[in-house]
Amino acid sequence: MTSNSLAAACATALLLIAVPASAATIYVSNEKDNTVTVIDSETLKPINTIKTARRPRGIVLSPDFKELFVAAGDGDIIDVIDTETMEVTRTLESGPDPELMAIDPAGEIIYIANEDDSLVTIMDIKSGDVLAQVPVGVEPEGMAVSPDSKYTVATSESTSMAHVIDNATNKLIANVLVDSRPREAKFTADGKELWVSSEVGGTISVIDPKTWKVIKKISFEVPGVRPEQLQPVGMDFARDGKILFSPLGPSNRVAVIDTAKKEVIDYILVGQRPWHGELGPEGKKYYVANGLTNDVTVIDVDSLKAEKSVPVGRLPWGVAIKP
Amino acid sequence: MRADAIAQYMIWKKWPRWYVVRRDTPEDQDYAAQVKRSAARYGGKVVEDHIYRLPPGARNLDSGHQQVQQQIPMETESAPDHDVVWVINSEDDFGDYLMYRTALPRPVVGTQGLQATAWDKSYTESGGMHFQNAIPRLADRPPVERDYTAWLAFRALADAAMKSGKVTPKAVKRYMLSDDFKLEAFKGQALSFRTWDHQMRQPIILGGGTRVPVTTSPQEGFLHQYYLTDTLGFDKPESKCKFK
Structure with missing residues (x-):
């Protein structure tokens, strides 16, 4: 299985080398419109709008970019979209109220946060079979699989914890207390750090996966902006992991953090209530979805400047990008 | 308020x-x-x-x-x-x-x-659906304000004990009244207690009878030097409350 997917990955890589640099495809989930807007990264024009089940939020691509998974919270289902035909080809019975998902690096298993049931559903991607359900804290949201696939982390918004699941046994091995309403979890590429954003607490906690202890908390400060509006939600590493982008919701800004120093180096003004973003091909642009202004801001990663705004559907939530 | x-x-x-x-x-x-x-x-x-x-x-x-x-x-x-x-x-x-x-x-x-x-059955923002679904599961009816405030009281105690790591009433109270206390309770921002009258700072929902909430206050443009939610109710200089 692994060698197969490795072969597939190699084939995809070869294909990418063979074909001259072409535009990437940007997918944005529109929570209020029950659609996914598809945008061409070159022209920044919408090329398609895909209907989904109700309340699409979490949006992730399979590692081979062939399938796009959209968690429809009110539809109690995950829509699987074929990225070639841009149609919903199948659905996964995720259990109630799926919000965010993570896929293991091999692309075989999907980990789903069931917000309403305080569960993490572990599912075989191909068959849609539920392999296990792990009870975690109240209102799980953020999901992350470690680069070595050993651990899966779920954050629970009401319990304020990052719950660590051992992927070999599907059992909880650690519960790390962070600040209020943790939203997203991300491992660094080397797997040596786990970053967790706390929306209402207004901090990002950096956790050492050796001890599962918080080693550093990063907070935010913008003159003239109320502290309670500086709410980190999404997190995306850029420039080979040297910086991290974190959209700060109601402050209408994206924070840029130096990951070595763990300090904020910049704040970029974007649209209203940005929650999640994604890096474009070769990590040159960062696309962030602004929930209240119904658009996506394009940020240049080198200059850290907001360049453009692209209109999408209503209440855009998350972004996924296929190179 | x-x-x-x-x-x-x-x-x-x-x-x-x-x-x-x-x-x-x-x-x-x-x-x-x-x-x-x-x-x-x-x-x-x-x-x-x-x-x-x-x-x-x-x-x-x-x-x-x-x-x-x-x-x-x-x-x-x-x-x-x-x-x-x-x-x-x-x-x-x-x-x-x-x-x-x-x-x-x-x-x-x-x-x-x-x-x-403090709560309305139409309110679904900031994870509020979770509470809207929890009460019917437990009580077979939609939530009312009193459900929310009762839950909020217990949650405040539990959260303070969990975050402070303390369990004595004195220590928990001290933590609840400190700047570190930031309670998540489906209002999209941290709730905390006013030191002068121990009222909870919280956004207030305006609704009732509608299937979607009309708005939440504080409204845009009502400013305060510390907490926008302190534009609602009696602020520190206005309060005549005194604790012995």
């Missing part, structure tokens, strides 16, 4: 003239004083403080609405110019009669009509 929450929205709407209709119970007198205070704070005006004297009678009657349909226009037709009717009826025996029945077509706010509440 409730009067301020409604008043801010009225000012934001540019509906500053309020026709107060109320009974004369001590509770209603107190609420009326709060509305007058809100008017003074935010630039609104109580154009008349009208006492409603009709007996409530039985609410469920054969041919019941016909009389009300006659009475309410007569009761409200002599009102000075106003933008909204602000009903104050803590006993809940006539307030609902006002909506759609006033002499002039005016929105009704206050204890009936558009209400200020």
Whole structure:
């Protein structure tokens, strides 16, 4: 299985080398419109709008970019979209109220946060079979699989914890207390750090996966902006992991953090209530979805400047990008 | 806090003239004083403080609405110019009669009509669906404000114990009143306690009877040097509370 997917990955890589640099495809989930807007990264024009089940939020691509998974919270289902035909080809019975998902690096298993049931559903991607359900804290949201696939982390918004699941046994091995309403979890590429954003607490906690202890908390400060509006939600590493982008919701800004120093180096003004973003091909642009202004801001990663705004559907939530 | 929450929205709407209709119970007198205070704070005006004297009678009657349909226009037709009717009826025996029945077509706010509440069954923002679903599961009915405030009280205690790592009442209380205490409770921002009167700072939902909430206060443009939520209710310099 692994060698197969490795072969597939190699084939995809070869294909990418063979074909001259072409535009990437940007997918944005529109929570209020029950659609996914598809945008061409070159022209920044919408090329398609895909209907989904109700309340699409979490949006992730399979590692081979062939399938796009959209968690429809009110539809109690995950829509699987074929990225070639841009149609919903199948659905996964995720259990109630799926919000965010993570896929293991091999692309075989999907980990789903069931917000309403305080569960993490572990599912075989191909068959849609539920392999296990792990009870975690109240209102799980953020999901992350470690680069070595050993651990899966779920954050629970009401319990304020990052719950660590051992992927070999599907059992909880650690519960790390962070600040209020943790939203997203991300491992660094080397797997040596786990970053967790706390929306209402207004901090990002950096956790050492050796001890599962918080080693550093990063907070935010913008003159003239109320502290309670500086709410980190999404997190995306850029420039080979040297910086991290974190959209700060109601402050209408994206924070840029130096990951070595763990300090904020910049704040970029974007649209209203940005929650999640994604890096474009070769990590040159960062696309962030602004929930209240119904658009996506394009940020240049080198200059850290907001360049453009692209209109999408209503209440855009998350972004996924296929190179 | 409730009067301020409604008043801010009225000012934001540019509906500053309020026709107060109320009974004369001590509770209603107190609420009326709060509305007058809100008017003074935010630039609104109580154009008349009208006492409603009709007996409530039985609410469920054969041919019941016909009389009300006659009475309410007569009761409200002599009102000075106003933008909204602000009903104050803590006993809940006539307030609902006002909506759609006033002499002039005016929105009704206050204890009936558009209400200020810590929780409303229409509210689904900031993870609120979780609470909306939890209560029917436990009690087989939609949540009311009292469910939320009771839950909030226990959650505040539990969260303070968990985050501080302390369990003695004194230590938990100290933590709850400190700047470190930031409670997540489906309001999209951290809730905390005012040190001067131990009231909880919280955004207030304006709704009631609608299937989507109308708004939440504090409203845009009402500023405060520390917490926007402290624009609602009695701020530190205004409070006469003292703890021994």
